[in-house]
Amino acid sequence: MVKQKTILNEVSLEGVGLHTGQQVKMTLKPAPINNGFSFVRVDLEGSPVIEADATYVVNTQRGTNLEKKGVKVQTTEHVLAALVGCDLDNVIIELNASEPPIMDGSSKFFVEAVEKAGVVEQDAERQEYIVKEVISYTDEKTGSEIILMPSDSYQVTTMVDFGTKVLGTQNATLKSLSDFKEEISDARTFSFLHELETLLDHGLIKGGDLNNAIVYVDKEISANTMEKLKVAFEKDDINVTPNGILDNLVLNHPNEAARHKLLDVIGDLALVGIRIRGKVIANKPGHLVNTQFAKKLSKIIANEQKNTIPEYNINQEPLMDINQIMAMLPHRPPFLLVDKILEMSDSHVIGLKNVTMNEPFFVGHFPGAPVMPGVLTIEAMAQAGGILVLSSVPDPENYITLFMKIDKVRFRHPVLPGDTLLFKLELLSPIRRGICHMQAYAYANGKMVTEAELMAQIVKK
Structure with a gap:
């Protein structure tokens, strides 16, 4: 029997929200059995709770955003990926703003915080959904597809094709959650220059700088755009490296973009609310297809749980007569x-x-x-x-x-x-x-x- 796990001590991180630009303090706290992952907005009256549940997904533009009874939490995927990657089941995530700190755009600092807090087993069995047949979801508009098939452990493979010269086809695979820290956690979020211009024009990355997002230059930078970038990133000068990345940022992995997409898949599928024993193959994943698949899988699991009839031996002595x-x-x-x-x-x-x-x-x-x-x-x-x-x-x-x-x-x-x-x-x-x-x-x-x-x-x- 595998026991549920939570953190031993509470631990805090501070930083800036990528899209809001707000300074935020996030505190991870131990949670009781069967709590799962839940966000608490301590900056709001009554400290409302939003469970990490796919039913609360309301928006997937530039991140996975949850809302319950008018209370929102934005960009949840990186911290949730870290908690799953650290083999946890129950954690309370307190925030004094609507968005966790972006840190360096990966899950690395969240994993380090969990290690600092320590991990402890709890006196309850971990629930696990064992995949017995292939489950799939396809977004007909984008061609994105997620397939879940039987496997002895939770594995994830992502295949991405961005259709640009600077960043073409990439693949990434995680064969075991025990490899998450070394192979996936430091993969940073990224954007293309053409997306960045739109985000800047709409004020959607107020907390961005060149230290928490990789920017791939997929078009020629005009003088006007260059000035906007200097202002947004508070830099006197910005350069493009030979490998097409802004400001000489060194990649942690040659396929860092595919690894970050894998990180996002793990974070988004945490919204299913139960550990998955199966292999995920995600072709051109994104937050929309990830969370739509999470919703579909949640319904399948709930229906199976309802109809799973307890088995008993009529000749066996009961626990209580x-x-x-x-x-x-x-x-x-x-x-x-x-x-x-x-x-x-x-x-x-x-x-x-x-x-x-x-x-x-x-x-x-x-x-x-x-x-x-x-x-x-x-x-x-x-x-x-x-x-x-x-x-x-x-x-x-x-x-x-x-x-x-x-x-x-x-x-x-x-x-x-x-x-x-x-x-x-x-x-x-x-x-x-x-x-x-x-x-x-x-x-x-x-x-x-x-x-x-x-x-x-x-x-x-």
């Missing part, structure tokens, strides 16, 4: 609706109920065509979840569990006498102050019959 359940739950027949607990960890529980014709509710609920009331299916799932939250205290017999919220309920199929109901509940956030927020599923006859988000709190009797 009915007597052990009654020692923990205050419910009693006919309102005790869980027969067995099959599996449990700090973040999930799997329970079982055998639905029989002599259930008391069948007497009056559709006697001629008995169907288990949907609200009782919800209650049964909640009781299984109650076992999970009560297990977090040393004296569960002194507590009862009370509902706080039921949300996103879907009844998909009826539950009938003779069915065996399986419940799977997973924490959506760590248990705090006895409050448990869970995603709950119920299955019968090889199908999901009910799903819901449940929130409950344990209180002293």
Whole structure:
């Protein structure tokens, strides 16, 4: 079992935002299990949180930008790539502006900050999406394509063709995340001169200078453009090297542009929110196609998780039988609706109920065509979840569990006498102050019959 990881200590970096030009302080902080990566805008009232989630992508012009309830975070990809490249699962990223510092245009300084902070294992299993079949996405307008195929580990290959003499076809490959620091992290962002002119005219790179972006000169520089560049970069003189790069900046790698595109792919696919075990092949990648693929993959994973039915051996002794359940739950027949607990960890529980014709509710609920009331299916799932939250205290017999919220309920199929109901509940956030927020599923006859988000709190009797 691979454990989740976070950083041991908080660590801060300061710099300027590439597009905003604002001075910004970014602090990386340890995060609890199942938190994932999340941004916190400490400069705004209430310190709103934006999770690193593909559903919040609103713009991919010159970076991947997230927005939740009107709160924005810009250019998220470099810091997210560093966190994935350092094999982390849970980190809180505090910002006192809308954009992380650009530093030198790569992930190098973020990786060094993580190393300074230290890495620690957490007491929870890492979730991983194992790719079983080819998944692809194509942008018909640009010809950009991303393919994800089965592999024993997370690997990424990028193939780029910029169609210019100064920067033609390049490829880059990362065979293991353990190579990210040495092979990918120092690959800097880049731009072509014709793009740079447009960005300058629209005031979109206020924090740019020749130390945090490679500029490839793909056209002759006019005297007017040269003066604009001098002003923008606060330089008395600007030169073009023989290899077509502004101001004698030395490349870290011959294929640095392709390596940076690979860095961007890793950062953007971090928005899927789960570790990927598979090989990514990205042809002409960019933030738009990367994030569109991330959204598609997120939906596929969510759908598979919903329909992944827990497997159990009917001959195996359960983790908790009915007597052990009654020692923990205050419910009693006919309102005790869980027969067995099959599996449990700090973040999930799997329970079982055998639905029989002599259930008391069948007497009056559709006697001629008995169907288990949907609200009782919800209650049964909640009781299984109650076992999970009560297990977090040393004296569960002194507590009862009370509902706080039921949300996103879907009844998909009826539950009938003779069915065996399986419940799977997973924490959506760590248990705090006895409050448990869970995603709950119920299955019968090889199908999901009910799903819901449940929130409950344990209180002293």
